[in-house]
Amino acid sequence: MRTGSLLFFYLFFSSAQAAVPSVKVLIAKSLNHVQVEGMDLRKTIHTQKTSQQYSGKKLISFKCRPGHKRVLGKQSLLVASLSSPTGLISWGKNKYQGELQLLADTSSNSCDLVNSIPLEAYITTLLAKEMNGTWPVEALKAQAVAARTYAFERLKRGSSDKLYHLESSEKDQVSGTFFDATEKTVMASRETEGEILVGPTGKISPAFFHSKCGGKTLRPDQVWGGVEEGYRSVNCTFCQKTGMKDWNGKIQNKKLISMVDQVLKKYYSDQIADSDLKIMPDSVHNSELRLYAGDRLHIIKKSYLRNLVGREVLPSNNFVMSMRDKHIHVEGQGYGHGVGLCQLGALELAKRGYDYRQILSFYFPRHKIKTAYAP
Ligand SMILES: [Zn+2]
Structure with missing residues (x-):
């Protein structure tokens, strides 16, 4: 490991132990024009090294022009950051916590939009999209730990060429907006705050999940080829009566x-x-x-x-x-890639009285739950 990455590793872990880390989530790609709105907005234009604070309600428009290509020559560049110290930021009908960041995609003269959001807030909106905000809280808690592990692994790994950690899409995991969170998803996040899954040797590996296994889960190597520590294929009869029929x-x-x-x-x-x-x-x-x-x-x-x-x-x-x-x-049988947590199986197990630790140990029998950062 190079000294630079070692330093990053150390700094990341020092701050992660102290507070909830923020994750950068790509929420929209290839935009020509971006309008954001909020109260008391703070706007930073990184390319000009300027910052401005507005008072009251403010609408700010950006046109994604090709000029950035000449300046940088990199594929992606952080152009602007916007945050509201007193509330949420709107992009169209959607409202977000944290910061919205505008990236110039210098290869297409368009912009990408990233939401930099505390990991726990991210989990509360994601649970409503990836599961269902009305499901039993123990199923939501199992999903919260799996989704947090997936995001935390991405955050830890970082990326040398991308200015975000995850996409809000089925490629990674689908996150929601502020109003997708429910009382139960907030509870599921809070009651598992900082908890992630680690493999038998303590290594953080992505915790995968899917809609319905249809009878048996699969290991990552059976689906993608890469071996991830600790995974086993488990027989799951709990999803049979719900979801997509054979x-x-x-x-x-x-x-x-x-x-x-x-x-x-x-x-x-x-x-x-x-x-x-x-x-x-x-x-x-x-x-x-x-x-x-x-x-x-x-x-x-x-x-x-x-x-x-x-x-x-x-x-x-x-x-x-x-x-x-x-x-x-x-x-x-089933729906989805079949690796890791079977969501409909987790729903049935929660209905039968299993808690989230028991649900996780059923689908990840060799993994352990660890607290990655203090609540
Ligand atoms: Zn299943």
């Missing part, structure tokens, strides 16, 4: 050949030389599909097929493929 569909043989060929090229630097495909006996909980093209066996991750065709065609990674009547039949 699903099925058909894919034309020709279409499957094209899909498999694309997956082989993209993920395995390989391709199908012979188009005569034969699917080997499959099971819904095999994370890999085995198929012969001519006399050559290919083994591909089912998740890679799902990445390629999207969740409309393959709602989850737990599916079985078979060939009947010259068509490929797909039957699947």
Whole structure:
């Protein structure tokens, strides 16, 4: 580790122990024009090194012009920060806590909008979006710890080329705005404040979650390829009665050949030389599909097929493929990538009286809960 990053690491941890850290969340991309409004706004223009404080209600407009490209040559640049010491900041109909930051995307002459927000406030809005603000509080608390772990890991890791830690999208996790928080989501955040999951050796690894596993959760390596410490695949019968029913569909043989060929090229630097495909006996909980093209066996991750065709065609990674009547039949269970916490399973466990620690230890049996920063 270089001295600079060591210093950053030390400073980060010193401040994290003392207070709730702030996380920078990308909330909008490729904007041409940005208007923000608030009471007693403080505006800092970083490119001009100027600051201004307004009194009363103020609307501030920015046009995202190409001029920043000449100044910097970096892909992204912090242009302006806006905060309100006495209230919230509005962008359109949405209201935010913390600070709004305008980044110039110098490659597209547009702006990105980032919300720098205390991690606990972020969790209270996220719970309403990623779960449901009316769910039992123990399920929300389990989700709070998982989502905080995911965000904290990103924050700790940092990024050399991005001026934010997370995107508010299904790529990372979906956060809400101030009014998405409910009494229960605030309670779930407060009662687990600072708590994160760590692996068996104490390492912080991203805590993943999904809507419905459909019977069995998956490990990160089965879906994305990267090994994360401590993960296990667990049998979950608790989500069966709720959410998306078991699903099925058909894919034309020709279409499957094209899909498999694309997956082989993209993920395995390989391709199908012979188009005569034969699917080997499959099971819904095999994370890999085995198929012969001519006399050559290919083994591909089912998740890679799902990445390629999207969740409309393959709602989850737990599916079985078979060939009947010259068509490929797909039957699947669950919704989402299937790794880590099963949200509908957590809901059922909370209804049965499990507390959030028991829910987390069911889906993350080898992980432990640790307090990352003091309440
Ligand atoms: Zn489940």
